[in-house]
Amino acid sequence: MPEYELRHDWRLQEIEALFALSFPDLLFRAQSTHRRHFDPNTVQVSSLLSIKTGACSEDCAYCPQSARYDTGLPREDLLPVEEVIAAARVAQEQGASRFCMGAAWRSPRDKDIDRVVAMVEGVRELGLETCMTLGMLSDGQTARLKEAGLDYYNHNLDTSEAYYSEIITTRTYQDRLDTLKRVRDAGINVCCGGIVGMGESDSDRSGLLLELANLPKHPESVPINMLVRMEGTPLAGDAKLDPLVFVRTIAVARILMPRSYVRLSAGRTDMSDEMQALCFLAGANSIFYGEKLLTAANPAASHDRQLLARLGMRMAGTTVEYMEKASERRGLA
Ligand code: SAM
Numbered sequence: 246m247p248e249y250e251l252r253h254d255w256r257l258q259e260i261e262a263l264f265a266l267s268f269p270d271l272l273f274r275a276q277s278t279h280r281r282h283f284d285p286n287t288v289q290v291s292s293l294l295s296i297k298t299g300a301c302s303e304d305c306a307y308c309p310q311s312a313r314y315d316t317g318l319p320r321e322d323l324l325p326v327e328e329v330i331a332a333a334r335v336a337q338e339q340g341a342s343r344f345c346m347g348a349a350w351r352s353p354r355d356k357d358i359d360r361v362v363a364m365v366e367g368v369r370e371l372g373l374e375t376c377m378t379l380g381m382l383s384d385g386q387t388a389r390l391k392e393a394g395l396d397y398y399n400h401n402l403d404t405s406e407a408y409y410s411e412i413i414t415t416r417t418y419q420d421r422l423d424t425l426k427r428v429r430d431a432g433i434n435v436c437c438g439g440i441v442g443m444g445e446s447d448s449d450r451s452g453l454l455l456e457l458a459n460l461p462k463h464p465e466s467v468p469i470n471m472l473v474r475m476e477g478t479p480l481a482g483d484a485k486l487d488p489l490v491f492v493r494t495i496a497v498a499r500i501l502m503p504r505s506y507v508r509l510s511a512g513r514t515d516m517s518d519e520m521q522a523l524c525f526l527a528g529a530n531s532i533f534y535g536e537k538l539l540t541a542a543n544p545a546a547s548h549d550r551q552l553l554a555r556l557g558m559r560m561a562g563t564t565v566e567y568m569e570k571a572s573e574r575r576g577l578a
């Protein structure tokens with residue numbers, strides 16, 4: 246692979262220039278990059294479960310789980326481990342290869358970690374990859390999660406540093422970067438991306454991708470979420486982003502982070518099949534799969550299977566190597 250492809254020294258103007266390419270030029274470049282590193286017809290699928298819902302102390306303007314907004318969302322305490330394992334089993338039967346568990350916390354309390362660790366161990370035992378998103382972590386917590394065998398930790402930068410304070414005031418951009426560093430240093434794979442369609446400028450979208458691409462190591466997984474305008478949140482009435490700008494954002498992410506999985510994440514219920522096909526062409530190679538994200542709707546699993554079939558694409562199975570490890574753990578090898 247040419248060295249220039251894994252850069253960590255991007256300048257904002259260069260990224261803005263990629264966004265400014267003609268749509269055919271941008272998509273051709275993104276698809277060419279994609280093909281050098283991935284099978285362009287395969288999509289990794291992850292399923293999500295909210296393991297603790299609502300009543301969150303933070304003020305993220307997009308989020309229905311913040312205690313500050315009246316969104317009518319029922320709150321739920323940390324789920325029992327068996328309930329989480331049962332949901333993971335269903336996701337696996339539907340074809341998911343990774344199970345992502347999300348909690349509406351600013352950061353977990355140490356006393357929550359024992360149960361969270363049991364969830365990671367139980368889901369791994371099924372032969373699924375594991376991902377958690379629990380907010381900010383301490384060094385001790387990342388060590389516990391690593392020891393439990395957590396594969397990925399999701400913690401998003403959400404937007405550019407410049408626009409961040411318009412969206413969240415209860416924790417800083419630097420707090421997020423600090424957690425990402427702890428996760429990376431603990432040897433857990435990083436899942437980090439953001440949200441577009443929150444009223445940010447073109448330059449903010451470039452700024453978000455600049456931060457991601459210039460991290461010391463590219464995140465293994467980069468979720469690009471389209472804002473889901475949730476009733477009762479400050480952003481509920483925001484104008485819809487031009488779908489072609491969303492596709493461009495995916496394409497630029499693919500060019501900047503050639504070896505990362507770029508996930509076409511939240512917001513797919515508002516996207517046509519054709520728009521999603523364009524996102525795959527632009528280099529997206531991962532989706533959230535299953536009827537629900539954390540609290541918002543997601544396309545039906547059967548619809549996604551049909552869409553991939555219509556496109557002649559397929560879901561990536563859990564890697565053989567991973568399945569072998571799982572059966573070894575279960576003493577079946
Ligand atoms: N509380 C933890 C945190 O904030 O890190 C973990 C869960 S939080 C819901 C995970 C991510 O979901 C957020 O960082 C944000 O990027 C995404 N998200 C939340 N609400 C969203 C919405 N309405 N539309 C799109 N993405 C959303």
Ligand code: DTB
Pocket residue numbers: 293309345347378399401438439468469470473510511538539540541542
């Ligand atoms: C991510 O980037 N998107 C997912 C996952 N990481 C945790 C969450 C999307 C949440 C959409 C709104 C909801 O379901 O509440």
Ligand code: SF4
Pocket residue numbers: 301302303304305308309310311348349350351380
């Ligand atoms: Fe809480 Fe996470 Fe929602 Fe922010 S995004 S309000 S931290 S659940």
